[in-house]
Amino acid sequence: MRQRRLLRGLATALLAVVGLLAWSGPGEAQVNILDKVKKRGKLICAVNAKLPGFGYLTPQGRYEGFDVDFCRALAAAIFSDSGRLEFVPTTAKERFTVLQTGEADVLFRNTTWTISRDTSVGLDFGPTTFYDGQGMMVTKKSGIKKLEDMKNASICVQTGTTTELNLADQFRKRGVPYKAVVFEDADATAGAYEQGRCDGFTTDISGLISRKSIMKDPGAHVILPQVMSKEPLGPAWAHGDNNWGDVVKWLVYGLVIAEEFGITSKNVDEHVNSKEPEIARMLGGDKEAPKAMGLDPKWLYNAIKQVGNYGEIFARHLGPGTPFSLERGVNDLWTKGGLIYAPPIR
Amino acid sequence: MPPEPSRSPAGPARVAWWRNERVHRVLAQVVFLLAVIAVAGLLYANVRSQLRARGLTTGYGFLYGQAGFPIGEGIEYHEGDPYWYAFLVGVVNTIRVSFFGIVLATILGTFTGIARLSSNWLLSKLAGAYIEIIRNIPLLIQLVFWYFAVILQLPGVKESVVLPGSIFLSNRGTALPLLAPTAAFSAWLPFAAAGLVLAPLLWRWRMRRQELTGRPGRGLVWAGGALLGLPALGWLVAGQPFLVELPEMGGFNYEGGLILTPEFTAVLIGLTVYTAAFIAEVVRAGIQAVHVGQKEAARALGFHPGQTLRLVILPQSVRVIIPPLISQYLNLAKNSSLAVAAGFPDLFSVAQTIFNQTGRSVEVIGLVMGSYLAMSLFTSLVLNLYNRRVRLVER
Numbered sequence: 080m081r082q083r084r085l086l087r088g089l090a091t092a093l094l095a096v097v098g099l100l101a102w103s104g105p106g107e108a109q110v111n112i113l114d115k116v117k118k119r120g121k122l123i124c125a126v127n128a129k130l131p132g133f134g135y136l137t138p139q140g141r142y143e144g145f146d147v148d149f150c151r152a153l154a155a156a157i158f159s160d161s162g163r164l165e166f167v168p169t170t171a172k173e174r175f176t177v178l179q180t181g182e183a184d185v186l187f188r189n190t191t192w193t194i195s196r197d198t199s200v201g202l203d204f205g206p207t208t209f210y211d212g213q214g215m216m217v218t219k220k221s222g223i224k225k226l227e228d229m230k231n232a233s234i235c236v237q238t239g240t241t242t243e244l245n246l247a248d249q250f251r252k253r254g255v256p257y258k259a260v261v262f263e264d265a266d267a268t269a270g271a272y273e274q275g276r277c278d279g280f281t282t283d284i285s286g287l288i289s290r291k292s293i294m295k296d297p298g299a300h301v302i303l304p305q306v307m308s309k310e311p312l313g314p315a316w317a318h319g320d321n322n323w324g325d326v327v328k329w330l331v332y333g334l335v336i337a338e339e340f341g342i343t344s345k346n347v348d349e350h351v352n353s354k355e356p357e358i359a360r361m362l363g364g365d366k367e368a369p370k371a372m373g374l375d376p377k378w379l380y381n382a383i384k385q386v387g388n389y390g391e392i393f394a395r396h397l398g399p400g401t402p403f404s405l406e407r408g409v410n411d412l413w414t415k416g417g418l419i420y421a422p423p424i425r
Numbered sequence: 426m427p428p429e430p431s432r433s434p435a436g437p438a439r440v441a442w443w444r445n446e447r448v449h450r451v452l453a454q455v456v457f458l459l460a461v462i463a464v465a466g467l468l469y470a471n472v473r474s475q476l477r478a479r480g481l482t483t484g485y486g487f488l489y490g491q492a493g494f495p496i497g498e499g500i501e502y503h504e505g506d507p508y509w510y511a512f513l514v515g516v517v518n519t520i521r522v523s524f525f526g527i528v529l530a531t532i533l534g535t536f537t538g539i540a541r542l543s544s545n546w547l548l549s550k551l552a553g554a555y556i557e558i559i560r561n562i563p564l565l566i567q568l569v570f571w572y573f574a575v576i577l578q579l580p581g582v583k584e585s586v587v588l589p590g591s592i593f594l595s596n597r598g599t600a601l602p603l604l605a606p607t608a609a610f611s612a613w614l615p616f617a618a619a620g621l622v623l624a625p626l627l628w629r630w631r632m633r634r635q636e637l638t639g640r641p642g643r644g645l646v647w648a649g650g651a652l653l654g655l656p657a658l659g660w661l662v663a664g665q666p667f668l669v670e671l672p673e674m675g676g677f678n679y680e681g682g683l684i685l686t687p688e689f690t691a692v693l694i695g696l697t698v699y700t701a702a703f704i705a706e707v708v709r710a711g712i713q714a715v716h717v718g719q720k721e722a723a724r725a726l727g728f729h730p731g732q733t734l735r736l737v738i739l740p741q742s743v744r745v746i747i748p749p750l751i752s753q754y755l756n757l758a759k760n761s762s763l764a765v766a767a768g769f770p771d772l773f774s775v776a777q778t779i780f781n782q783t784g785r786s787v788e789v790i791g792l793v794m795g796s797y798l799a800m801s802l803f804t805s806l807v808l809n810l811y812n813r814r815v816r817l818v819e820r
Contacts, residue, residue: 171781172777172778172781175781175784176786179784179786195782195783196784199487199783199784200783200784201784229677230676230677231675231676231677231678231680232676232677233597233677233678236495238494238765238774238777238778238781239777239778239781239782243494243495243778244493244494244782246495247493247494247495247504248493248504251504251505257495258497258498258678259495259496259497260497260686260688260768261495261496261497261768261770261774261778262765262768263765263766263774263777264766267573267766267768270573271573271577271768274573274577274578274596275577275581275596276577276596276597276687278677
């Protein structure tokens with residue numbers, strides 16, 4: 080009896096091994112992100128939860144910000160409903176991993192486009208939505224006027240950012256020794272600076288302005304005039320899905336073109352039957368391009384109607400009337416002397 | 426009469442191999458081994474195929490690339506150094522904070538454990554409260570508390586608190602005087618080394634004499650004399666070996682002297698205080714495990730309470746204490762991976778930066794796990810050797 084039971088056990092174990100060996104793991108072809116999103120019924124968008132103006136979780140539990148609105152517009156373009164969306168709050172160091180593992184479909188999180196991220200980290204980048212540069216915040220009391228004054232100063236910086244690398248490059252170039260104090264969390268970095276642990280706090284200028292707005296005494300801090308780097312911020316997704324790339328890219332372009340033509344969330348309905356051929360094409364006249372991407376012909380109409388054009392998104396979160404009052408500057412349309420430019424919808 | 430079918434005259438029948446218990450045992454082992462290999466192979470193949478599907482390459486070649494990011498503190502490091510060196514800086518930082526943490530936690534924990542058993546009501550209750558509070562709050566929260574709520578609340582560097590002996594406390598760190606070697610240092614060093622070697626030998630000799638003659642050997646006097654006397658002699662012969670370097674206010678912070686960063690201090694205090702609470706319980710349990718008769722016998726023989734504890738109770742309780750103590754040491758070293766919360770660039774913090782920059786999460790996490798494993802195994806090896814020395818030898 081005992082032996083028979085033992086034999087049966089052995090047989091089961093053998094079967095298990097064979098079964099495991101036969102199942103060779105998920106080695107199937109590349110997943111199509113758009114199909115995955117549609118099947119799931121909602122878009123998963125990785126954002127910042129701690130950067131007022133760009134991506135911020137309000138006390139009411141709602142995500143708000145410039146980057147967040149692009150997620151909403153993308154959801155509107157795919158599902159005709161900007162609410163079919165889930166946010167994944169990420170820290171600077173987690174943000175690429177969530178794309179690599181497929182946990183999020185797209186990243187709109189003030190992320191700088193660099194060659195190493197575009198290649199060896201395994202990502203693809205979309206059009207720049209915000210042209211930024213790195214700055215340095217110091218206290219007024221310290222009397223620091225330029226980076227060269229910061230010999231042996233302690234500088235608070237967040238890990239996992241291009242900021243960390245630019246800081247090293249810029250100070251090395253100037254031959255100024257300094258001490259970095261590196262934190263994982265954006266709140267901790269700014270908090271340590273505010274408590275006086277560091278003489279300087281460095282991140283993208285937009286981030287500095289945003290942080291300054293929520294400091295205890297914003298007047299006590301100044302941002303040095305020197306710009307340490309160029310930081311083109313834009314969307315990113317896992318490398319290799321060209322169709323998904325087209326969807327994200329043309330959504331951003333579409334919102335820019337809408338601003339060029341003056342199409343806003345308020346007046347988009349008046350433009351549907353426009354005599355201007357490009358406007359008619361983008362608001363539903365062109366069936367071919369959306370079909371090739373796997374989208375509804377009204378995709379851009381929905382995005383503009385529910386969220387707004389590029390200029391509206393900027394004004395809503397960063398422009399005059401917000402705590403940041405950012406000038407459009409380089410982020411104005413190319414027709415107005417800025418860098419925001421989109422290829423034609425044709 | 427029919428012949429017996431299965432019984433040979435030589436002895437019991439030969440059992441068929443599929444019924445042989447020895448074969449069963451071997452077979453079970455083989456199957457188990459195969460299953461383990463299959464699972465491991467499956468995991469490996471899965472990682473490989475997933476990485477390839479995402480267009481990620483594997484390999485450790487990236488470690489030779491330029492790191493380019495700053496590290497707050499540690500051994501000499503420049504942004505141009507390769508990734509592997511940056512990683513090493515993190516490893517050394519982890520070892521540094523773990524080593525000092527283990528030493529301080531052992532001292533604090535031992536005293537707290539003894540205090541908990543004290544007949545002094547206030548002392549024992551205080552020790553008890555400390556243990557219960559600290560043990561029941563997550564370490565991460567304690568680290569954040571020490572860093573943001575205690576250390577960073579110290580006054581700014583220009584208004585530092587000055588303690589006697591040129592010690593300056595501020596939220597930029599603790600500046601201490603440092604002994605800087607002079608030209609005479611190398612001539613003085615042999616004297617100090619001789620003292621170090623001689624002291625334990627003298628101690629052992631005096632102790633043996635004490636055992637043989639029964640008179641107090643005064644080992645402490647002899648060993649201490651060698652330990653301090655020889656370097657003092659060296660000072661007279663070779664000249665002053667050290668200069669006291671005092672910290673001085675530079676542009677933004679103290680310069681010169683020894684400066685402990687707030688991050689290091691916070692992590693060290695956090696780990697020490699947390700682990701000491703556990704060690705205190707280990708020590709208390711160890712002492713209580715010694716039979717009360719031992720204490721009574723010692724008192725009957727005329728030992729005073731201090732001697733009873735030092736010469737009778739503690740040597741016996743060490744046997745009980747060592748094995749759980751090893752676990753606490755390992756916990757402390759592993760818990761140091763939470764240091765990133767207080768901005769301390771330990772091994773895990775540096776590794777996170779590396780994998781964020783290179784995208785090589787699998788390789789870097791592998792390295793991190795390997796490093797912690799190596800450190801833990803080394804610690805337990807050393808302590809297990811000590812444990813073998815002190816454990817009860819049964820005859």
